[in-house]
Amino acid sequence: MTDPRRLIPRTDALLARPAVVAASARLGERRVRAEITAAQDAARRGAAAPEDVADTVERxxxxxxxxxxxxxxxxxxVVVHTNLGRAPLSPAALAAMTASSGYVDVELDLDSGARSKRGAGxxxxxxxxxxxxxxxxxxNNGAAALVLATTALAAGREVVVSRGELIEIGAGFRLPDLIASTGARLREVGATNRTHARDxxxxxxxxxxxxxxxxxxNFRVEGFTSGVDIAELRAxxxxxxxxxxxxxxLLAADPALPGEPDARSVLAAGADVVTASGDKLLGGPQAGVLLGRADVISGLARHPLARAVRADKLALAALEATVSGPDAPVVRYLHADADSLRTRADRLAARVGGTVVAHDGRVGGGGAPGVPLPGWAVRLPEAYARPxxxxxxxxxxRVHDGACLVDLRCVPEESDGDVADAVLAVAACSS
Structure with missing residues (x-):
């Protein structure tokens, strides 16, 4: 009696199939061979028929x-959603990354042929x-910008900071621990809620x-509070x-985000160095930005740590395109028109059912805490969220108050139909 396992297609025969050849070009041969081996092993165990191996591999x-x-x-x-990678990149930034994915003059002066300053654009x-x-x-990120500044300026010395500003950022990272890792000593002044110039x-x-x-x-302290503004600190x-x-x-003040500091105003008030993230309100790739006095920033750039935390060519290209190009998605989503959002929510509800409810969006990513972004959402059964x-x-x-809320603020309008189709598919499975 012939062993049915002899009917399992050979690896070389499977690799020669046109669909598998095309997949090898897209995924790489190692990945393709792994899928072939898995399908062949299933057939050897009797979990699949030998004649189904080729179709299984191709699927x-x-x-x-x-x-x-x-x-x-x-x-x-939530516009700047940390768990979703923060800022979505603009088409200009994506094009810049594609253009810079090969050999580029990131650190070369093409005219002279000599090495140039990195990331000049x-x-x-x-x-x-x-x-x-x-x-x-x-x-390479906002934390690195702060670490570089405090390391270069204060390693082995003191960093004077208000107790009310010793914050914890995402995933349990605490500012005091970050600064202590640089070799600087924290000199805490004032109290949690009140710090004065004399401190x-x-x-x-x-x-x-x-x-x-x-x-x-990422938080607010209200009530019996006081702080020292930048101009007074500069003096x-x-x-x-x-x-x-x-x-x-944020590079320039935005009326929609009252109280959110921006680099231009902070520098004009007297800061020597401003540090910030590139992938939040700036709307670009993950990056850390340092702006300020030419002599101070140049000194930071010469510090040995600067090499360890430098941005790669893709981030530099995307950041340049974000700053100099058209508005990034983050900017558009922050300033989305509430009436337009209502119209889109009404269309979605008309297709899928549910109720249109007022829903305030949020900046997210630690930006502008407590500042609402007026809008609308379609309220659906909570059970729809997981599927x-x-x-x-x-x-x-968003799952809130026993409901699944679909807010289209950060969904490209051309994807509204995809959202509706997905909701209808969930509803069909739930009925």
């Missing part, structure tokens, strides 16, 4: 992607957008490396550098 390869990361439609109303774009800065430097004055001395002011971007500091971490990367997350496309709604 698996057709569904396979080059990354495990899945695109998600953000229907939460991103630097020029930042300086044009923030003329109050004498120099700019880009590193800083008493702390300044020969051992001071810098004064640090941090925007408490107190004298020759001591004043570093201000604005967090969210929407697991569907194709994956859709992340």
């Amino acid at each position: 698996a390869l057709e569904a396979a992607t080059v990354t495990s990361l899945r695109p998600v439609l953000n229907a939460t109303g 991103a630097r020029a774009a930042l300086l044009a957008a923030c003329p109050e800065a004498g120099e700019a430097l880009v590193v 800083y004055a008493d702390a300044l001395g020969p051992g001071t490396g810098c004064v640090l002011k941090v925007h408490p971007s 107190l500091c004298g020759d001591v550098p004043l570093v201000v971490d604005i967090g969210s990367g 929407l997350r697991l569907g194709d496309p994956a859709i992340l709604p």
Whole structure:
């Protein structure tokens, strides 16, 4: 009797099939061979028929992607959603990344053929957008920008900071621990809710490396509070550098975000160095931005740590395109018209059922805490949330007050139909 396992297609025969050849070009031969081996092993165990192996391999390869990361439609109303990768990139930034994916003159002067300053384009774009800065430097994230500044200015010395600004950021990372890792010593002044100019004055001395002011971007302290503004701190500091971490990367004041600090205003008020993230309100790739006095920023760029935290060519290209190009998606979503959002929500509800309810979006990413972004959402049964997350496309709604809320603020309008189809599919399975 012939062993049915002899009918299992050979690896070389499967690799020669046109669909598998095409998949090898897209996914790589190692990934393709793994899928072939898995299908053959299933047939050897009797879990699949030998004649089904080829179809199984082709179906698996057709569904396979080059990354495990899945695109998600953000229907939460939170614009800078950390769990979804923060800022979605603009088409201009995507085009810049594609253009810079090969060999590029990231650190080369093509005219002379000599080595040049790294990321000159991103630097020029930042300086044009923030003329109050004498120099700019880009590193790989916001925390790295702050670490570089405090390391270069205060390693082995003191960083003077208000107790009310010793914040904890996402995933349990705490500012005091971050600064302590640089070799600087924290000199805490004032109280949690009130810090006065005299507190800083008493702390300044020969051992001071810098004064640090941090925007408490992810919380608010209200009531019996006081702080010291940047202009007053500048007068107190004298020759001591004043570093201000604005967090969210807003370059210029935005009336829609009252109270959110911006780089231009902070520098005009007297900060020597401003640090910020590139992938929050700036709307670009993950990056850390340092802006400020030319001599101070140039000194930071020469520090050995600057090499360890430098931004790669893709981030530099995307940041340049974000700053100098058309409005990034984050900007559009922040300023989305509430009436237009209502019209879209009405259309969605008309197709899928549910109720249109008022729904305030949020900035997210630690930016503008408590500032509502007026809008609308379609209220659906709470049970719809999980299948929407697991569907194709994956859709992340907000689960709140026993309901699944679908807010279209951060969903590209051309994807509204996809959202409706996904909801209808969930409804059909639930009925």
